[in-house]
Amino acid sequence: MDCMTKRLRVVYGDLTLGVSGDNFHVIFNYIRGGIESLYTGGKEWMYRSPQPTFWRALTDNDRGSRFHLKSGMWLAADTFIRQTGVSVAVDGEAIAMPIAPENNKYSPDETAEKIAITYTFETLTVPAAKVSVTYTVTADNKINVAAKYFGTEGLPQLPVFGLRMIMPTHATGFTYEGLSGETYPDRMAGGVPGVYEIQGLPVTPYMVPQDCGMHMETKWVEIARNTVLSNVKDGKVSTLKIAMDDKPFAFSCLPYTAEELENATHHEELPPARRTVLCVYGAVRGVGGIDSWGSDVEEAYHISAQEDHEFSFNIVL
Amino acid sequence: MQPNIKWLDDPRVFRVGQLDAHSDHFYYDNEEDCAANRQSLCQSLDGMWQFAYSVNAKERPANFYEEGFDASAFDKIKVPCHIEMAGYDKIHYINTMYPWEGKIYRRPAFSGMPGERMEGQFSEADYNPVGSYLCRFDLDEKLRGKRVTVRFEGVEQAMFVWLNGTFLGYAEDTFTPSEFDLTDAIRETGNVLAVEVHKRSTAAYLEDQDFFRFFGIFRSVSLLAKPDAHVEDLWVKPDVCLKTLAGKVSVDLKLSGCAKTVQVRVAEGGSVLAETTAEAAQALSVSLDMPKAVKLWHNHHPNMYTLEVRLYDEGGNLLEIVPQPFGFRRIEMVDKIMMFNGERLVINGVNRHEWSARGGRVITDADEIWDIACMKRNHINAVRTCHYPDRLSFYRRCDEAGIYMMSETNLETHGSWQKAGMIEPSWNVPGSLEAWEAVVLDRAKTNFETFKNHVSILFWSLGNESFAGEVLVKMHNFFKQTDPSRLVHYEGVFNNPVYKDRISDMESHMYTPPHKIKEYLDNDPPKPFILCEYMHDMGNSLGGLKSYYDLVDTYPMMQGGYIWDYIDQAIMVKDEVTGRDVIRYGGDFDDRPADYEFSGNGIVFADRTEKPAIQEVKYYYGLHD
Numbered sequence: 001m002d003c004m005t006k007r008l009r010v011v012y013g014d015l016t017l018g019v020s021g022d023n024f025h026v027i028f029n030y031i032r033g034g035i036e037s038l039y040t041g042g043k044e045w046m047y048r049s050p051q052p053t054f055w056r057a058l059t060d061n062d063r064g065s066r067f068h069l070k071s072g073m074w075l076a077a078d079t080f081i082r083q084t085g086v087s088v089a090v091d092g093e094a095i096a097m098p099i100a101p102e103n104n105k106y107s108p109d110e111t112a113e114k115i116a117i118t119y120t121f122e123t124l125t126v127p128a129a130k131v132s133v134t135y136t137v138t139a140d141n142k143i144n145v146a147a148k149y150f151g152t153e154g155l156p157q158l159p160v161f162g163l164r165m166i167m168p169t170h171a172t173g174f175t176y177e178g179l180s181g182e183t184y185p186d187r188m189a190g191g192v193p194g195v196y197e198i199q200g201l202p203v204t205p206y207m208v209p210q211d212c213g214m215h216m217e218t219k220w221v222e223i224a225r226n227t228v229l230s231n232v233k234d235g236k237v238s239t240l241k242i243a244m245d246d247k248p249f250a251f252s253c254l255p256y257t258a259e260e261l262e263n264a265t266h267h268e269e270l271p272p273a274r275r276t277v278l279c280v281y282g283a284v285r286g287v288g289g290i291d292s293w294g295s296d297v298e299e300a301y302h303i304s305a306q307e308d309h310e311f312s313f314n315i316v317l
Numbered sequence: 318m319q320p321n322i323k324w325l326d327d328p329r330v331f332r333v334g335q336l337d338a339h340s341d342h343f344y345y346d347n348e349e350d351c352a353a354n355r356q357s358l359c360q361s362l363d364g365m366w367q368f369a370y371s372v373n374a375k376e377r378p379a380n381f382y383e384e385g386f387d388a389s390a391f392d393k394i395k396v397p398c399h400i401e402m403a404g405y406d407k408i409h410y411i412n413t414m415y416p417w418e419g420k421i422y423r424r425p426a427f428s429g430m431p432g433e434r435m436e437g438q439f440s441e442a443d444y445n446p447v448g449s450y451l452c453r454f455d456l457d458e459k460l461r462g463k464r465v466t467v468r469f470e471g472v473e474q475a476m477f478v479w480l481n482g483t484f485l486g487y488a489e490d491t492f493t494p495s496e497f498d499l500t501d502a503i504r505e506t507g508n509v510l511a512v513e514v515h516k517r518s519t520a521a522y523l524e525d526q527d528f529f530r531f532f533g534i535f536r537s538v539s540l541l542a543k544p545d546a547h548v549e550d551l552w553v554k555p556d557v558c559l560k561t562l563a564g565k566v567s568v569d570l571k572l573s574g575c576a577k578t579v580q581v582r583v584a585e586g587g588s589v590l591a592e593t594t595a596e597a598a599q600a601l602s603v604s605l606d607m608p609k610a611v612k613l614w615h616n617h618h619p620n621m622y623t624l625e626v627r628l629y630d631e632g633g634n635l636l637e638i639v640p641q642p643f644g645f646r647r648i649e650m651v652d653k654i655m656m657f658n659g660e661r662l663v664i665n666g667v668n669r670h671e672w673s674a675r676g677g678r679v680i681t682d683a684d685e686i687w688d689i690a691c692m693k694r695n696h697i698n699a700v701r702t703c704h705y706p707d708r709l710s711f712y713r714r715c716d717e718a719g720i721y722m723m724s725e726t727n728l729e730t731h732g733s734w735q736k737a738g739m740i741e742p743s744w745n746v747p748g749s750l751e752a753w754e755a756v757v758l759d760r761a762k763t764n765f766e767t768f769k770n771h772v773s774i775l776f777w778s779l780g781n782e783s784f785a786g787e788v789l790v791k792m793h794n795f796f797k798q799t800d801p802s803r804l805v806h807y808e809g810v811f812n813n814p815v816y817k818d819r820i821s822d823m824e825s826h827m828y829t830p831p832h833k834i835k836e837y838l839d840n841d842p843p844k845p846f847i848l849c850e851y852m853h854d855m856g857n858s859l860g861g862l863k864s865y866y867d868l869v870d871t872y873p874m875m876q877g878g879y880i881w882d883y884i885d886q887a888i889m890v891k892d893e894v895t896g897r898d899v900i901r902y903g904g905d906f907d908d909r910p911a912d913y914e915f916s917g918n919g920i921v922f923a924d925r926t927e928k929p930a931i932q933e934v935k936y937y938y939g940l941h942d
Contacts, residue, residue: 060856060914182929186860190936204929206856207887207902207917212929268892268899287860291828291853292918293738298861 006139007111012103024317041238053164054078056211057261064292071156077123085120146312155305162281169227171276178218186286186301201255209264213252245312250281282311325439325518331756334486336496338766339550346544360540367451368394370405377447382479382511400533410903412527412912413731427752428744448514455506460542471536475518479511489520492705492727493763546576546628546636557645559659564607576628614644619719644772664877665938666699674889674923696938704781715773722773726764728780748786778806785813831864838872848878855918859930886916887923
């Protein structure tokens with residue numbers, strides 16, 4: 001295996017941890033909750049650090065069943081989150097947090113086979129729930145991302161549980177292997193397995209903007225961009241690939257966050273599309289369909305906040 | 318006969334001077350036109366007409382129909398077009414509430430409520446807009462010297478009609494054809510047709526459908542000339558033995574004019590299978606046996622035959638040809654299960670409003686063709702014409718495509734019995750009110766008479782969400798007694814179950830969750846079950862279809878349903894800010910009270926692109942296709 005012969009270069013910064021391989025450089029920020037920079041393919045891929053996500057823009061059925069009045073605290077949890085800790089492990093061994101002055105012991109030539117950094121969070125819900133996200137970088141040019149929600153008594157059903165990554169510019173499109181069309185846990189029998197290429201970042205034109213673009217049971221998704229915020233523009237297309245770890249994942253790739261969609265009553269009220277919002281989900285609530293004025297989504301498609309939810313995926317570099 | 322504006326106020330007046338409803342058959346006066354399907358005896362009046370808008374009857378130009386009236390101040394309007402979509406009055410979307418909610422206090426005449434006040438309720442209302450239309454035309458050569466009628470395929474909601482200053486009549490029932498005889502008043506050139514359309518009348522109580530509330534001439538207007546002899550009405554009644562496929566077809570004819578003999582043929586493609594001749598009479602029936610086993614009409618194989626009627630004069634000259642397509646199929650109740658051609662029927666259905674994002678309920682042939690292709694590719698086998706009869710052409714297309722139709726009568730009185738979800742029928746119409754009976758029965762009769770020859774119609778539907786009373790019982794009985802070859806549907810007894818035994822052949826529900834349906838089916842039910850509306854596809858929806866199809870697979874008496882609904886009802890306009898084409902809905906036109914985005918429940922968007930959820934429909938409907 002590559003990782004047996006190749007090693008990662010590690011920069012023990014004062015506030016950040018830099019890790020690089022053949023074709024990437026990633027910077028973890030200890031106080032900003034995750035990856036601050038992921039540079040690969042000649043592009044920066046992180047606009048802000050990834051963040052656990054709990055909210056989806058209400059569907060008409062959600063509004064009809066008053067889901068927002070029961071689970072509305074997850075909107076706040078999605079918007080703001082408290083980071084409670086961060087820890088680092090090198091080659092499987094936990095180390096003392098390598099911040100200043102602890103990091104004075106390192107040199108310019110540090111390497112490792114595997115770097116793992118774990119962020120812990122507490123949600124703004126009452127009571128608060130714990131969440132952890134572990135990024136494990138290995139020399140085979142891969143970042144494994146493992147997220148866990150710790151079930152908490154007394155919390156209302158979750159709309160979703162996932163990780164939101166915002167990219168600096170609007171993608172030209174994405175390709176994925178999974179199910180055709182848009183699918184949800186209670187609406188995926190009609191999805192045909194295959195590889196699908198989507199042009200741009202379409203926001204499905206429901207009369208009132210709402211959650212859309214969900215893709216269940218995905219093996220991998222590759223985002224393509226040809227623009228950067230950098231002062232140096234080359235117009236080159238590069239891609240970033242997210243692949244399943246032990247089991248398929250769900251994702252949506254839109255130019256807006258759930259909160260941006262939530263704020264609009266018409267599509268023309270949405271801001272100009274300028275970023276790429278990739279959410280990878282481990283749990284998704286169904287959309288329902290019995291009616292739009294009270295019936296809940298069928299119970300099998302609820303997401304309990306009392307139970308743990310874990311998922312993982314790989315950023316393939 | 319003099320027109321009376323007070324007819325707007327009186328539910329007992331709804332049809333004055335109108336010709337009787339009759340079958341929607343095509344006819345020709347020569348073989349060439351018939352072979353080419355060229356309707357040369359029909360002259361379209363669609364196009365730009367003169368038009369004046371008034372906010373109420375008092376302000377309308379009351380004498381605009383008079384010859385010599387100076388209409389130079391009139392605007393121009395397109396026919397067909399909703400008056401609101403042409404820039405007048407107000408576009409308004411509201412669901413169950415009557416459109417005057419919060420603005421005018423109204424109770425239906427004869428409802429027995431203290432505030433009912435019949436006189437002037439509509440004719441003297443401060444707000445009840447009027448469209449005054451003038452159409453100037455010369456008669457096409459081909460129509461001259463003949464008996465001529467004018468047919469309005471759809472006018473919302475009440476109208477008075479004049480030709481060359483002569484009053485012809487008054488019509489309500491927005492969604493069925495209204496026809497008037499022009500023969501005595503028409504000239505070869507220089508005719509002026511005057512149509513005064515009132516936005517609301519007592520018909521408004523019967524047309525409280527959940528949709529945009531428009532008015533005006535919104536479907537085509539045509540002149541129809543009759544040959545010297547004419548089939549005024551025909552009813553083709555095919556019958557087939559499912560065991561032997563022996564077929565027989567009889568036809569009831571009503572004739573006018575001077576025919577001497579009637580030839581009736583059954584043809585398939587170009588070949589004549591059977592033929593007979595009879596002496597002409599005002600009314601006659603002819604029957605023919607099919608010479609060999611017939612091919613059944615079915616969703617996958619919509620086999621059609623043509624019954625050709627030819628009228629001849631004494632000298633044997635051909636006067637008229639009517640080629641009426643028909644098919645052999647059988648829908649019947651066997652051991653509490655609806656059987657279609659001897660097999661259990663599963664309805665993979667959808668409710669379809671007529672809609673286009675640019676035209677509202679003014680749609681085109683291309684829209685209908687697209688809709689049927691969309692249904693076929695997604696395994697949709699049935700359509701409910703919610704909640705009114707559709708354009709005439711749609712029934713022919715469903716015959717040809719093998720779509721099973723539920724032909725719904727133009728009746729909905731939702732706001733008269735349900736308030737914010739609660740059942741409160743203190744002034745429900747039609748209920749058991751005698752004064753509202755004739756108008757409602759006339760709607761049923763018109764639905765039947767117009768469309769009775771369409772093989773695609775399996776069910777007559779009494780209407781939508783109108784509660785239940787003696788009037789609905791009479792409607793049910795009308796259909797049962799008149800047409801034993803089809804089943805009768807009505808859902809509204811659900812909310813007034815004392816009428817359950819007397820209305821509707823099947824148990825029909827809306828939006829009942831799967832576990833409740835199971836409960837019904839597990840308790841020795843008296844009637845088979847369908848959902849006339851289910852899977853409310855508002856926005857991003859249509860999850861859980863599996864649970865319904867599990868029931869279809871488990872219980873023979875669970876016979877499917879109609880998804881709500883086919884197309885989002887929303888309007889495309891130019892955005893004031895960006896100049897882009899954008900979609901607007903209720904409340905976006907300063908219309909209040911409104912029901913906002915509640916009309917966006919289609920499996921296709923308002924611009925006829927498929928919603929993502931449609932692949933789920935295709936999958937589950939495909940399992941039973």
